Amino acid sequence: MRTRTTILTRLQSNNRALAQPTTWQSRQGFNDLAEQFVTALTAVHGEPHLAPNLEGATAQLGAILAELGAQRVVANNEAPIADLNLPTRWPHLQWHIVGETAGDLREFCTYADVGLSSGIAAIAETGSVVIHSGSAQSRVATLFPPVHIVLLPTSRLTTDLFTFTATHKNTHLANGTLPAAMTFISGPSKTADIEQTMAIGVHGPKRFIVILYRE
Amino acid sequence: MTTTTAQFRERATIALEDVRLQQALDGATGRFATARQAALAAIPWADELRDHFKAIRAATLANLAEHLQTFERQATAVGTHVHWAQDGAEACAIVTEIAQRHGVTLATKSKSMATEEIHLNAALAKAGVRPVETDLGEWIIQLAEEPPSHIIAPAIHKTKEQVAELFERESGRPQSAADIPALTAEARRMLREQFLAAGMGISGGNLAVAETGSVVLVTNEGNGRMVTTAPRVHVAIIGIEKIAPTWDDAAVWLSLLARSATGQPMSIYTTVITGPKRTAALDGLPDPDGPEEVHVVLLDNGRSPLVGSKYEEVLQCIRCGACLNVCPVYREAGGHAYGSPYSGPIGAVISPLLFGLDKYPALPHASSLCGACQDVCPARIDLPRMLLELRADLVTQGIAHGSEAVLEGSVSLAMRSERVWALLMGMGRVGQRPLLKNGKLALPERFNPGGERPLPALAKKSFHDLWRDGEV
Numbered sequence: 001m002r003t004r005t006t007i008l009t010r011l012q013s014n015n016r017a018l019a020q021p022t023t024w025q026s027r028q029g030f031n032d033l034a035e036q037f038v039t040a041l042t043a044v045h046g047e048p049h050l051a052p053n054l055e056g057a058t059a060q061l062g063a064i065l066a067e068l069g070a071q072r073v074v075a076n077n078e079a080p081i082a083d084l085n086l087p088t089r090w091p092h093l094q095w096h097i098v099g100e101t102a103g104d105l106r107e108f109c110t111y112a113d114v115g116l117s118s119g120i121a122a123i124a125e126t127g128s129v130v131i132h133s134g135s136a137q138s139r140v141a142t143l144f145p146p147v148h149i150v151l152l153p154t155s156r157l158t159t160d161l162f163t164f165t166a167t168h169k170n171t172h173l174a175n176g177t178l179p180a181a182m183t184f185i186s187g188p189s190k191t192a193d194i195e196q197t198m199a200i201g202v203h204g205p206k207r208f209i210v211i212l213y214r215e
Numbered sequence: 216m217t218t219t220t221a222q223f224r225e226r227a228t229i230a231l232e233d234v235r236l237q238q239a240l241d242g243a244t245g246r247f248a249t250a251r252q253a254a255l256a257a258i259p260w261a262d263e264l265r266d267h268f269k270a271i272r273a274a275t276l277a278n279l280a281e282h283l284q285t286f287e288r289q290a291t292a293v294g295t296h297v298h299w300a301q302d303g304a305e306a307c308a309i310v311t312e313i314a315q316r317h318g319v320t321l322a323t324k325s326k327s328m329a330t331e332e333i334h335l336n337a338a339l340a341k342a343g344v345r346p347v348e349t350d351l352g353e354w355i356i357q358l359a360e361e362p363p364s365h366i367i368a369p370a371i372h373k374t375k376e377q378v379a380e381l382f383e384r385e386s387g388r389p390q391s392a393a394d395i396p397a398l399t400a401e402a403r404r405m406l407r408e409q410f411l412a413a414g415m416g417i418s419g420g421n422l423a424v425a426e427t428g429s430v431v432l433v434t435n436e437g438n439g440r441m442v443t444t445a446p447r448v449h450v451a452i453i454g455i456e457k458i459a460p461t462w463d464d465a466a467v468w469l470s471l472l473a474r475s476a477t478g479q480p481m482s483i484y485t486t487v488i489t490g491p492k493r494t495a496a497l498d499g500l501p502d503p504d505g506p507e508e509v510h511v512v513l514l515d516n517g518r519s520p521l522v523g524s525k526y527e528e529v530l531q532c533i534r535c536g537a538c539l540n541v542c543p544v545y546r547e548a549g550g551h552a553y554g555s556p557y558s559g560p561i562g563a564v565i566s567p568l569l570f571g572l573d574k575y576p577a578l579p580h581a582s583s584l585c586g587a588c589q590d591v592c593p594a595r596i597d598l599p600r601m602l603l604e605l606r607a608d609l610v611t612q613g614i615a616h617g618s619e620a621v622l623e624g625s626v627s628l629a630m631r632s633e634r635v636w637a638l639l640m641g642m643g644r645v646g647q648r649p650l651l652k653n654g655k656l657a658l659p660e661r662f663n664p665g666g667e668r669p670l671p672a673l674a675k676k677s678f679h680d681l682w683r684d685g686e687v
Contacts, residue, residue: 004299007455007515011280014523018277021270023463027260040480098503105503110411126481133492135500139444143437161466173462175289178427180492180505181444184485189437191399193352193368195375196243199399202351203406204437204484 026162033124033157034212041127044187045200047209048127054080057151057213062090064209065114068147074098074109075116077136081151086116099136109144115205116149117142120172122210125160126186129210132172133181148185148205153215216574218554218566223577224666227548236372240549243371244540250478251537251591257480258470268471269594271464272531276522282425282458283513289428293490296510303333306514310335310417310450311342313510317448319344319414323406325432325439326350327419328534329452329514331363331556332569335417346417347409349438351402358385364550364558366536367476372549406438416442416506420453421533422468423511425460429489430511433472433482440486449488449506455513456530468533471593475535517569525604529564531594538588538598544581553578560588560598567605573614579605619664637679644673 030036038048051057065073074096075081087095095101096108109115117137119129129150133139142148158164171177189204200206230236255261275282287297300306314322322344324330336346336357348357352370356363358381363369370378379392382401391397418439420430430451432439443449459465473479492505521527539545539559550558555566555575563578572579579602588598609615610623629635650656655669663670681687 003301003305003515006301007299007513007519008280008283010519011283011522015280016277016523018274020274020460020464021267024264024267024467028258044479044483099500123481128481128485133496133502133505135493135496135498135502138503139440140504143440143444161470162463165462165466169462173427175292175427177497178429178487178489179496180293180488180490180502182487182489183440184481184487185483186479186481186485187483189435190483191351191436193350193355193370194373194378194395194398195239196246196368196371197375197395199396202399202403202436202438203349203410203441 023166024162026160026166028125028160028162030124030159033159034154034214036124037122037127037157037212039127040125041187041210044127045190046127046187047207049209049211051211051213053215054153054213057211058084058089060211061116061149061151064149064211065090065093068113070113070147072096072108072112073114073116074105074112074138074141074145076118076138076141078118078134080153081116081118082136098138098141105138106140109138109140112141112145114147114149115141115143115145116151119150119152119156121156121158121164121168122152122212123160123164123184124157128184128186130164130172131183131185133179137179139181142183142185143204146201146205147207147209150208150210152210152212154212155215157212216554218552218575218577220577220580222554223548223552223581226552226554230549230552231547235374236549237547239371239374240546243365243368244546247368247477247536248540248591251475251540252478254474254478254480258474264467264470265593265595268467269531271459271467272594275458275460275464276456276527276530279455279458279522282460283455285425285460286423286428286458287513289426290490290511291428293428294509295428295490296508298510298512300512300514300516302516306333306452306512306516307335307338309510309512310452311338311344313448313450314339314344314415315342317414319448321409321413322346322415322417323349323409323413323438323442323446324353325416325418325434325442326353326369327417327452328366328556329419329454330417333452333514333516335452344415347406347413349406349410349436349442350434351399351436354402354406355381358382362551363556365539366534366557366559366561368536372551410441410445413442413446415448415450416444416446418442418449418451420451420457420511421472422457422459422465423453424462424465424487425458426462427489429487431465431469432486432488433469433484434486435477435479435483437484440484443486443488444505447506448508448510449491450510450512451488452512452514455515455518457533472533472535475537475591475593521568526564526568526601528596529561529568529598529601531596532561532565533593534561535593537591537593541587541591543583543585543587548581553581560602561596564598564601564605572605572608572612576609576614579609622664640673640677644675647672
């Protein structure tokens with residue numbers, strides 16, 4: 001407590017009346033947010049797909065899972081994934097639906113081939129998907145498996161960080177609604193720490209696949 | 216650690232003679248600088264955004280106490296334990312106490328300059344906790360038992376052969392130096408085991424958002440997510456100046472950070488931590504994973520005395536490393552010459568301010584004052600001005616070398632009178648004759664302020680006289 005007082009007293013004695021500048025307004029304008037998102041995510045080695053509707057997106061997901069040869073899939077139990085009845089649709093796969101399937105989630109994620117989630121928003125300028133933690137939204141499900149697949153409606157696209165904060169200030173970014181973890185994901189895990197040579201997939205997922213669909 | 220002129224020269228000479236290191240420095244800093252330039256050029260309003268950011272940083276520091284208290288209040292409300300540390304020793308004691316209370320023997324760390332600054336790893340080891348760095352570059356230098364040589368690329372001085380050798384020693388398996396993806400995969404495998412076994416995750420914080428009590432961490436590898444997610448306890452150590460009052464301010468900060476650092480529009484992972492895992496999330500049900508305890512250590516360590524001083528501006532720094540990549544001194548001398556976790560232009564200013572000017576008397580001089588650092592700074596920090604202020608402090612505080620103080624004092628005295636100055640210069644032009652060699656002034660090395668380099672001789676006719684006679 002003494003340290004706290006010392007630091008705060010010292011700072012207070014040098015307090016000055018200097019107002020924060022008014023909020024920066026986004027100057028970015030994209031003709032088509034989905035198109036921009038696809039361009040930006042592709043540039044950072046992410047794998048975007050654009051489907052005409054949820055049905056198309058689901059078919060795309062099935063094709064990707066087959067191509068990957070995935071066997072164990074962990075899925076965050078959130079819209080739109082929750083309504084797709086994935087274990088019934090693809091019963092040959094081993095599923096862990098977060099908050100629903102019994103058993104050790106962490107253990108399952110350690111050996112899972114794919115983690116599946118949605119997101120609260122996506123940022124077109126940078127090709128980023130924003131995900132929240134929650135009772136049905138596991139943090140390790142999108143982190144441990146070598147592949148992370150996101151299913152997201154284009155309606156959640158926003159222009160840039162400034163439109164994101166403006167839009168979500170009172171919803172996803174407010175006290176009480178901001179969860180324990182919010183993550184902006186902008187591509188697969190990468191490093192350039194050995195001789196400045198880029199290598200994909202050092203700690204997080206090696207593939208980051210986003211299936212956007214129009215509603 | 217200290218950095219006197221002799222030490223700086225000695226370490227810089229080692230770096231200058233290392234051909235491989237020179238290539239690595241040129242390559243890495245050049246690539247970063249080019250990428251930064253392209254990333255900022257892609258947003259036509261980048262200069263205005265930087266002005267805006269500077270205004271945010273200045274206003275935040277002017278009311279820092281209030282923002283820190285807001286952060287503390289909001290963080291506490293979501294269950295984060297907030298600690299205050301006056302110096303490195305206090306911060307280390309707080310972290311080791313938490314580790315010991317939880318019986319932690321292994322802690323995974325994501326890259327953090329604040330923990331480098333307070334030598335946390337040594338303190339943890341002493342307390343029986345094994346710290347494992349998980350940023351690939353940081354892990355490489357931990358295995359090599361070396362300090363970082365760049366703020367954001369700590370291992371730029373290591374070759375892939377050296378990395379393969381270190382990994383071989385660590386894993387007990389042969390490694391191929393020719394295959395960087397394979398080395399990366401090996402690191403993934405070895406460190407994944409550590410992530411899962413660790414009882415505690417330690418991180419820094421790129422910024423903290425006061426209005427929601429959040430800590431924001433930026434990584435490309437995903438190790439920041441790992442250390443804040445997998446272990447039962449997460450501790451973040453963050454300098455008191457790294458506060459964004461609101462999310463509007465944080466958005467500006469994040470828009471500039473990655474672009475300035477690596478030229479990426481956004482780092483791969485920007486993780487926002489707001490308290491431990493919820494026992495009742497929005498729907499009343501508990502979170503399935505995440506740490507049960509989250510601690511934030513607000514680190515002062517010499518920062519608060521800078522607020523309100525002529526050096527306050529240095530606290531606007533967000534540690535992007537852009538100034539290192541354009542600095543002609545850093546690009547040749549490398550990071551180790553500075554003898555501090557903070558190298559380059561920002562290190563030359565902040566190391567003496569945080570750790571003592573008497574310990575780092577050489578650093579204010581480790582600059583040509585070309586101003587490239589200020590040009591690229593996302594907060595437009597006037598580093599050249601502060602380097603000059605520090606040089607003045609060296610003299611007024613009597614830290615400057617005795618002979619240097621006498622010399623500068625005499626010159627200052629002589630320059631006050633045009634006549635005295637002209638007389639002395641005239642005497643000098645005659646007096647230097649026996650010492651001239653190839654038109655340069657070859658002083659014996661111990662009297663030569665230029666070190667090994669000969670000083671230029673006094674011109675036959677001074678610029679002043681040339682001007683007076685209409686010759687220029």
